[in-house]
Amino acid sequence: MKLGVIGTGYWGSNHARVAVELEEDGLIEEVIFCDLDEDRVTELASNYGVEFVTDYRELISRVDAAVIATPSHTHRDIAITLLSNGVDCLVEKPLAIHSDTAWEIVETANQNNRTLAVGHIFRYHPALQAVKERxxxxxxxxxxxxxxxxxxxxxxxxxxxxxxxxxxxxxxxYRYLLGGHPDRIFCATNSWIRDDIEETATLTLNYENTIGTINESWQVPVFGKKRELIVIGTERSAYIDYLKDTEFEIFDSRIRREDGEYRAMEEGQTTHETRNAEPLREEVTDFLMAIENDRSPLASGQVGAEAISLLERAAESERTNSAVSVGADQFRMSE
Structure with a gap:
């Protein structure tokens, strides 16, 4: 299999490295880089000793699959052109800015019987996968x-x-862990630096009798870079620091009623180590194996489009300052 990497900026250069490593390991036959910035792609291609082009359309006759790591607003044209011409695609997240465009890309892949994956890399995070198994x-x-x-x-x-x-x-x-979509979303954002570019957002998602909260901000200097997940269950709870790929904590804590009284039972916490695997390499390998085995990747096009549809409901909530319902009509097809 021959693989193209389109976009060699900050994140695209990581894809370029992984692609070359996979070629060295014999999982793919050839790698070709592509970028409009000829100086940048020339330098990167020279460093890795691979060929390059500056027009993604040149890849149609030269590769079997492609990673699209370009700015989000370019995803539609590149993906639809390649998918329509027989090239399987892994598109970096977000799949698109608007849900109509995201579903158009998904439908193009289906109509042309192509594999479409999306860069929802945390589905390949070893610690998150271990917590999901539990x-x-x-x-x-x-x-x-x-x-x-x-x-x-x-x-x-x-x-x-x-x-x-x-x-x-x-x-x-949350969709990955719970296996379903929220019934209702409330979202609040603010923009102080750039007009119409939210730099802070808080979301509350209701899943029947489960609540999920999400806090995102580029304006918090207190913690350095902080990425964490807390999962509270009726029997145990889990904590993940996403900056630690191979570690998670389990808290053996629960509430029990005994003799008519409620008691908080805390029986300690344990730190667990997972397998050592790079999420990006896992993501790309799953994409390649999905092509080879004619199956859906873990982070499929459907997954990517559903995420964009949920973000649009969140944006509607922010505009109306009210919680909005999430119905099945937001998702055009099921996996």
Whole structure:
């Protein structure tokens, strides 16, 4: 299989590295880089000893699959062109800025019988996968509450805010862990630096009798870079620091009623180590294996489009300053 990497900026250069490593390991036959910035792609291609082009359309006759790591507003044209011409695609998140565009990309992949994956990289985070396994086995009991913080201190991006850059991960993570969509969303944001680019957002998602909260901000200098998830179950709870790929904590704590009285039972916490795996390499490998085995990748096009649909409901909540319902009509097809 021959793989193209389109976009060699900050994140695209990571994809370039992983692609070359996979080629060296014999998992793909050839890698070709592509970028409009000829100076940048020339330098990167020279460093890795691979070929490059500056027009993604040149890849149609040269590769079997492609990673699209370009700015979000370019995803539609690149993905639809490649998918329509027989090239399987992994598109970085967000799949698109608008849900109509995201579903158009998904439908193009389906119509052309192509594999479409989206860069929801946290589905490949070893610690998150380990916690999901414990949830699925019932070790945490019923999940009552999920809470996420993603904080840093930086200048907001010019193109899109924290909903599409950060919350897109967490609405999908909750979907991944709980196996379903929220019934209702409330969202509040603010923009102080750039007009119409939210730099802080708080979301509350209701899933029947489970509540999920998400806090995202580029304006918090207190913690350095902070990315964490707390999962509260009726039997146990879990904590993940996403900056530690291979570690998570389990808290053996619950509320019990004995002799008519409620007691908080805390029986300690344990730190667990998981397998050592790079999430980005896991993501790309799953994409390649999905193509080879004619199956859906863990982070499929459907997954990516559903996340964008949920973000649009969150944006509507912010505009109307009210909670909005989430219905099945927001999702055009099921996996």
């Amino acid at each position: 949830i699925d086995r019932g070790e945490l009991g019923h999940i009552k509450y999920l809470h996420t913080n993603r904080y840093s201190f930086r200048v907001p991006r010019e193109s899109s805010g924290v909903l599409h850059q950060l919350a897109v991960h967490d609405v999908d993570i």
